[in-house]
Amino acid sequence: MKFSVKTEYGLRALIELASQATRKPICAREIASRQDIPERFLEQQITSLRKAGLVNSQRGAGGGCSLARAPEAITVLEVIEALDGPVMNMDCISQSGSDCRQSTQCVIQELWLESQVQLRGYLGSVTIGDLASRQHEKADRGLTYTI
Amino acid sequence: MKFSVKTEYGLRALIELASQATRKPICAREIASRQDIPERFLEQQITSLRKAGLVNSQRGAGGGCSLARAPEAITVLEVIEALDGPVMNMDCISQSGSDCRQSTQCVIQELWLESQVQLRGYLGSVTIGDLASRQHEKADRGLTYTI
DNA sequence: CCCAAATCCTAGATAGTCGGTCGGATTTGT
DNA sequence: ACAAATCCGACCGACTATCTAGGATTTGGG
Numbered sequence: 146m147k148f149s150v151k152t153e154y155g156l157r158a159l160i161e162l163a164s165q166a167t168r169k170p171i172c173a174r175e176i177a178s179r180q181d182i183p184e185r186f187l188e189q190q191i192t193s194l195r196k197a198g199l200v201n202s203q204r205g206a207g208g209g210c211s212l213a214r215a216p217e218a219i220t221v222l223e224v225i226e227a228l229d230g231p232v233m234n235m236d237c238i239s240q241s242g243s244d245c246r247q248s249t250q251c252v253i254q255e256l257w258l259e260s261q262v263q264l265r266g267y268l269g270s271v272t273i274g275d276l277a278s279r280q281h282e283k284a285d286r287g288l289t290y291t292i
Numbered sequence: 293m294k295f296s297v298k299t300e301y302g303l304r305a306l307i308e309l310a311s312q313a314t315r316k317p318i319c320a321r322e323i324a325s326r327q328d329i330p331e332r333f334l335e336q337q338i339t340s341l342r343k344a345g346l347v348n349s350q351r352g353a354g355g356g357c358s359l360a361r362a363p364e365a366i367t368v369l370e371v372i373e374a375l376d377g378p379v380m381n382m383d384c385i386s387q388s389g390s391d392c393r394q395s396t397q398c399v400i401q402e403l404w405l406e407s408q409v410q411l412r413g414y415l416g417s418v419t420i421g422d423l424a425s426r427q428h429e430k431a432d433r434g435l436t437y438t439i
Numbered sequence: 440c441c442c443a444a445a446t447c448c449t450a451g452a453t454a455g456t457c458g459g460t461c462g463g464a465t466t467t468g469t
Numbered sequence: 470a471c472a473a474a475t476c477c478g479a480c481c482g483a484c485t486a487t488c489t490a491g492g493a494t495t496t497g498g499g
Contacts, residue, residue, distance in 0.1 A: 205467025206473040352496025
């Protein structure tokens with residue numbers, strides 16, 4: 146019961162993109178080196194994010210990727226589901242045959258379902274924009290303290 | 293991002309125990325056959341539940357296991373953590389060395405932490421008693437319809 | 440006192456997933 | 470033409486999840 150590093154890498158990459166003032170695309174190599182993420186691995190996650198419509202990517206020299214929407218319009222939930230598949234998917238057991246009504250399995254399915262609703266509700270309410278601004282606050286405060 | 297079958301089996305076993313009118317212990321074999329769960333596997337989960345203090349077990353002939361507390365006093369969260377370890381544990385990355393303040397990792401840690409709080413909050417609010425009574429309602433309704 | 444029934448403990452076996460690497464094909468600006 | 474970048478798919482080692490198995494230990498009943 147934990148999130149994968151794929152999603153962590155993906156989120157960090159998107160935060161990096163959101164923090165970028167310029168709207169020019171940044172290449173995977175640069176994000177990877179700045180965030181200290183294995184380059185070829187991050188490449189794959191970026192491809193997944195593109196297929197999910199969260200980033201645009203430009204091939205060839207001078208290419209790279211950029212956010213497909215405003216950071217405030219990309220939720221953490223979308224990122225997770227793009228990289229890890231459905232949050233808490235339950236391949237429901239009671240297909241066709243078994244009578245669900247008197248089975249304890251069904252009650253537990255409902256429990257999982259409600260857990261999913263709770264978690265997705267929260268994750269869907271946080272955006273990349275939120276994360277980026279939180280991180281900036283942190284960085285600023287860190288600066289103030291240390292100077 | 294999903295729960296294991298260990299926890300599903302554990303929950304079903306506990307619901308079975310809670311549904312039992314008599315307070316006499318039931319053996320793992322019987323629970324397993326009634327719930328259609330691999331017997332030797334369920335045995336192991338019951339042992340874990342005992343170590344977590346959720347069930348009592350009696351060895352020897354005529355032995356078995358029974359709930360250690362009232363069904364309303366056992367939360368789903370406890371069961372999950374007994375069988376699967378901490379829900380969404382994050383072995384925090386920023387131990388000692390790295391400066392957390394300006395790292396995006398820290399923002400994400402906080403995101404995971406808040407997700408954990410949300411999920412644990414819900415799971416801690418549902419008890420075995422709740423699940424057992426929900427299941428009975430289902431069974432009763434099913435009966436009414438089919439008769 | 441012995442036996443059968445039950446839990447307990449430990450060690451696998453097997454299959455799948457996760458994190459990561461790699462070779463190379465393709466696109467594209469200079 | 471060349472270098473920089475994405476894209477595609479295969480592969481790999483390590484780990485985990487599910488389940489099986491052997492046997493030690495406890496315990497009530499005849």
